[in-house]
Amino acid sequence: MRGRYRFKVRTYECGADGLATLPTICNFLQEAASINAESLGFSKTNFASAGENVSWVLTRLVVKMERYPKWEEEVVVETFPRGGRKIVAWRDFEVFDASGARMGAASSEWMLIDLATRKIVAVPEAVFAAADAADVPVLGEMPFTKFKFPASPDAPALSFRAQKSHIDLNGHVNNVHYIEWMLEPCADAHPSAMEIVFRSETLAGDEVKVECAAEAPRTYHRVCSPDGQDHVVAWTSN
Numbered sequence: 001m002r003g004r005y006r007f008k009v010r011t012y013e014c015g016a017d018g019l020a021t022l023p024t025i026c027n028f029l030q031e032a033a034s035i036n037a038e039s040l041g042f043s044k045t046n047f048a049s050a051g052e053n054v055s056w057v058l059t060r061l062v063v064k065m066e067r068y069p070k071w072e073e074e075v076v077v078e079t080f081p082r083g084g085r086k087i088v089a090w091r092d093f094e095v096f097d098a099s100g101a102r103m104g105a106a107s108s109e110w111m112l113i114d115l116a117t118r119k120i121v122a123v124p125e126a127v128f129a130a131a132d133a134a135d136v137p138v139l140g141e142m143p144f145t146k147f148k149f150p151a152s153p154d155a156p157a158l159s160f161r162a163q164k165s166h167i168d169l170n171g172h173v174n175n176v177h178y179i180e181w182m183l184e185p186c187a188d189a190h191p192s193a194m195e196i197v198f199r200s201e202t203l204a205g206d207e208v209k210v211e212c213a214a215e216a217p218r219t220y221h222r223v224c225s226p227d228g229q230d231h232v233v234a235w236t237s238n
Contacts, residue, residue: 001036001039001040001080001081001130001132002078002079002080002132002135003032003035003036003039003078003079003080004076004077004078005028005031005032005035005036005076005077005078005079006074006075006076006077007028007031007074007075007076007077008072008073008074008075009024009069009070009071009072009073009075010071011071013027014070014071015189015190017190018070018071019068019069019070019071019190020068020069020070020071020073020075021068021183021189021190022063022065022068022179022183022189022190022191022194023176023179023180023183025063025065025068025095025104026061026063026175026176026179027176028075028077028095029061029063029077029079029093029095029106029108030058030174030175030176032077032078032079032093033079033091033093033108036079036080036081037056037081040081040130041126042124042126042127042130043056044056044169044170053114053115053116054112054113054114054115054121055112055113055115055169055170056089056110056111056112057110057111057112057113057170057198057201058108058109058110058175058198059088059109059110059111059197059198060108060109060144060195060196060197060198061106061107061108061109061175061194061195061196062106062107062108062139062143062144062193062194062195063104063105063106063193063194063195064104064105064106064139064192064193065095065103065104065190065191065192065193066102066103066104066192067103067104068103068190069097069103073097073098074097074098075095075096075097075103076095076096076097076098076100077093077094077095077096078093078094078096079091079092079093079094080092080131080132080135081127081128081130081131082107082131082135082137083128083131084109084110084123084127084128086122086123087111087112087120087121087122087123088109088110088111088123089109089110089111089112089123089127089128090107090108090109090110091107091108091110092105092106092107092108092135092137092138092139093105093106093107093108093138094138105138105139106138106139107137107138107139107143107144109144111123113170115170115171118201144195145195147195147220147233147235148233149211149213149220149221149222149230149233150213150215150220152213153211153212153213153222154212154213154214155185155211155212157209157210157211158181158184158185158209158210159207159208159209159210160181160207160208160210161205161206161207161208162177162202162203162204162205162206162207162208163204164204166202166204167203167204171203172201172202172203173201173202173203173206173231175196175198178196178198178202178223178231178232179194179196179234181208181210181223182196182210182212182221182222182223182232182234183221183236184210185210185211185212186212186219186221186236188236188238191219191236191237191238192237192238193236193237194234194235194236194237195234195235196221196232196233196234197232197233197234198231198232199230199231199232199233200229200230200231201231202223202231206225207225207226208223208224208225208226208231209222209223209224209225209226210222210223211224217237217238218235218236218237219235219236219237220233220234220235221233221234221235221236222234
């Protein structure tokens with residue numbers, strides 16, 4: 001079932017140019033996904049009510065933006081579950097302005113984890129059954145690609161320490177904070193496209209390195225532990 005949710009771009013969600021940033025857009029997507037899952041009966045809260053200590057984690061996200069909304073502009077996010085297989089569930093998004101013109105689209109992949117063991121569990125069939133065959137995939141049937149971070153980054157790594165304010169309901173760094181971190185070494189906070197893969201979790205107090213490497217037409221990004229274990233790899237393009 002497709003859900004439709006309205007947001008308004010606030011001052012602290014914009015860059016110096018007055019436009020919403022990519023992390024802002026991703027926050028809207030995340031909130032829309034959470035509300036829609038709740039309405040369909042398979043949110044973290046729904047699972048907890050049934051005695052199941054599980055929650056969704058985002059594992060892949062592809063975002064393509066045609067334009068970014070400006071301060072005080074109304075943004076409408078439509079989202080719907082798109083099926084999946086075994087341990088992964090797919091969800092798509094479309095981003096519109098108040099007139100109905102499309103500003104962007106996104107596809108995502110999610111997994112369920114047991115919050116006690118941190119292990120992946122099977123996705124309930126009810127989640128797959130919620131997909132509506134009438135909903136056409138917004139970026140194609142399989143928008144996710146294989147890629148890796150180049151051997152040599154372009155610039156010295158930035159370092160961050162995960163703070164309590166970065167931790168979400170799942171007890172680890174929220175996915176949008178990784179996007180904020182990975183864009184720090186880059187000049188442009190408004191890429192037209194991004195693909196990001198989440199590989200391992202970061203906890204409060206953990207140190208991470210952020211690296212980037214340009215290989216036209218893409219810029220590659222990596223958030224990793226000091227010893228080189230990847231937490232996130234991504235690419236952006238304009």
